[in-house]
Amino acid sequence: MAERPTLVSLARDLGVSRQTISNALNAPQRVNAVTLERVLKGIEESGYRPHVAGRQLRTRSSHNLAMRLYPSTDGINGSVLDRFLHALTEAAQRRSYRLTLFTAADDAGEIDAIDDLLGTADIDGFVLTSTHHDDARTAWLLEHDVPFVAFGRPWSSAPHEAAHSWVDVDGGAGTAEAAALLLAKGHRHVGFLGWPGGSGVGDDRRDGWRRTLAAAGLDDVAARLHAEVEDSVPQGARGARELFERGATALVCASDSLALGAVTAWRELEPHAVAGPPVIGFDDTPVVSALGLSSVRQPIEQVAQHVVDLLLRQLPNRPDPDRTARHELIPASLVEREPDPHLFEPTD
């Protein structure tokens, strides 16, 4: 325990309840004048720092932000949202804000939950994740003038979508860098293993790879060597097998799940290869890190910091609230690794 007095020790020393101390700071009209004077004097003499309590008094803010928690996934691709949750909780706490979680089955359920929270809980603002084409959530929040920031840019050109603040990672820059690394290693037939078209995030990652190939005069490769599969290890293996059969010698993948599948496909075809698998994943998850695969990493701590900054500046308790929509697009970076020889290299 720290040496400074706590709310509890102070209540004991002053012979009053915690609620009385809290009221003295936050709702002084509820405390009788004699007690109020004694308690405020006691607070001052004790050196007790009421932290958030004092700030709440000045600003009439709950100091609570809220975010929907998505269900656990296979632990590979979902892990980036868990990293974000940790980073966001920490970034919020540095500004004396807490994070409240809720779950929802879909976007409509998320809107219902936000509506409920606005009526029943003290929430200053909301954080959205996993934005997508035609996102009903952003339209609703704007319409109801609710402070929020999205992790994820708007993926459609509806006019309202430029009207809110967002922070996102430039995934296409990451896959462009990944493709460039494979070209620099001597590959020319660098394929792309991604998701079915139409998802903003997936299309962006594919476009980055394509830009690098086009700049290298390899438009024909880019036109031919891409495959689209659902996001799972077995589907990744299937898609990679097809691309290797069509002549790909290296692959940039839209996710680490796909990359893991691609590695198993590559080992089937090249059991005696000396080098590690020419496969680059996306999200630098613990699985690929443990295996020593290269992957594109999102700077999630930086994203969380910006999200909190852009959300707090909107809040009515600021001295000069600023509701201007602001957008931050942060570069992804390639993490290059050598595979662990005992997991991937041939043994003979």
Place this chain on the structure above:
Amino acid sequence: MAERPTLVSLARDLGVSRQTISNALNAPQRVNAVTLERVLKGIEESGYRPHVAGRQLRTRSSHNLAMRLYPSTDGINGSVLDRFLHALTEAAQRRSYRLTLFTAADDAGEIDAIDDLLGTADIDGFVLTSTHHDDARTAWLLEHDVPFVAFGRPWSSAPHEAAHSWVDVDGGAGTAEAAALLLAKGHRHVGFLGWPGGSGVGDDRRDGWRRTLAAAGLDDVAARLHAEVEDSVPQGARGARELFERGATALVCASDSLALGAVTAWRELEPHAVAGPPVIGFDDTPVVSALGLSSVRQPIEQVAQHVVDLLLRQLPNRPDPDRTARHELIPASLVEREPDPHLFEPTD
């Protein structure tokens, strides 16, 4: 969006603010009588279901629980706490409770944060994780009569520790089962790769392995074939190398990080082995699942459900609050897998 009216649509239709509707439900004395009657009539006619709002009125509860969020780890061993966070948020929401997160540097910081939250936020109860020997947090919470439940049993015999509710997983039963599987596969020299002695969780996992060996008349193996290292992949490789050199042919590990290290050590020594690595991990994390390793799995969803049950029954807003300390010890289960041949099997 669902068809039922929302707080926002209702406010628009009735021409009042959201706050007025909330007050009508939760603090009717703040609304003038004519408006109150009109709003309550409008609520009834609209079919609006105020969910939590109504319940708060009846029970005077904030419907907020709080838990400390630990920092991200390497993504292997920390992932069990992320699974718990998801399961807890979902279990709480099924009972109309939300979960608020905070961070802290250590136990003293956690106590400070709880103290702060008691003074400044509406929190009905707390969830502790990662209990350990001489846990100052449980003593403090009991002393201050704060409703809480621990995920993790008390690891010391201090009298106050029997006095609070907890839910835990019987990890020793899991490692006992893991050792039995390796014996059933024909191994006799089944070693244990664990952490330095003194951690309740680690000692419990070691004891389970030891019980199985003792029951099989292998006390000499149990006395000889165990190693204690820090919890990381490289340290796991080092410890496993030592155990294999001392004659172990199979290993039960206290964590998946250690198991992953053990696999790399085993591949060095047995590059031409036909079967998969005779190594069993603990926590069934995404990494070992992707690699096809066997591991002991904690039934985290069940833990979360029990934690919420045991916490809510204590709350003063219950019809018949029950502060009796209750304890639930839930068995762990072994997940047996065949390794992916292209990640682990020899290629010649």
